[in-house]
Amino acid sequence: MIFYSEKYAKKARADREKAIKKAQEIMDNPSRYKKTNSYGAAGYIKNMEIDKETGEIITPHHQLQFDYDKLKEEEALDGYYAIITSEYKESDDHIIDTYRGLWRIEESFRVTKSDLEARPVYVSTEEHIHAHFLTCFIALVIARIIEVKMDYKYSVGKLLESLSKAECTHMKQNYYLFDYYDEVLKTLGDQFHIDFSKQIRSRGEIKKILASTKKQ
Secondary structure: OEEEOHHHHHHHHHHHHHHHHHHHHHHHOHHHOOHHHOOOHHHHEEOOOEOOOOOOEOOOHHHOEEOHHHHHHHHHOOOEEEOOOOOOOOOHHHHHHHHHHHHHHHHHHHHHHOOOOOOOOOOOOHHHHHHHHHHHHHHHHHHHHHHHHOOOOOOHHHHHHHHHHOOEEEEEOOEEEEOOOOHHHHHHHHHHOOOOOOOEEEHHHHHHHHHHHHHO
16 A cells, blocks of 8 residues: 655655765765765765775765756655555554554664664673663653654754753853754753753753753
8 A cells, every 4th residue: 555644755855855965975075975874875976986895985076976866756755655564454544553653663773773872782781781771761762752742843863963962061160151052952942941042051050950850
């Protein structure tokens, strides 16, 4: 069966934008290419050859071209699912709901492995390994709750990226400088009533914010 999802179409476009941006960066500077962080960008670059031993691009810079034909093909299919199943007696809605549940489980494993860095594991005892993965899964649940409250406007990866940058530097006495702010933090602040735009806070203010978040 084939069906269309507007949310999936938006997600596909958002994910592809990252790959396109990375592809353009690689074409401008081939030395920046790494398979581990290319985000599928290599698929949008024509004439690209990789040295199997070093993993570096060996194609001359001027020969690298963006594959606009592939881009058009993918854009035409944004939002469409094609599901092959043996459960032909089930209703369309039941099959779709089941598929979405499986997709969410698979995506949760991906988020845990990549965005939450569940692996590699740097502990060795069974007790510590259990504690490590318990921490990762609790973090996943919290991230999912935030994602839902944000109406899936941002991916878990994007949320974690902005939150990890919302760090502070000790200035003097009990005052701290917060020097990072972006659209994601603004939206998070509006949702959870935290003003991330304020650059200088006292230790007392920070403690009050932390205490208030525990009550939500």
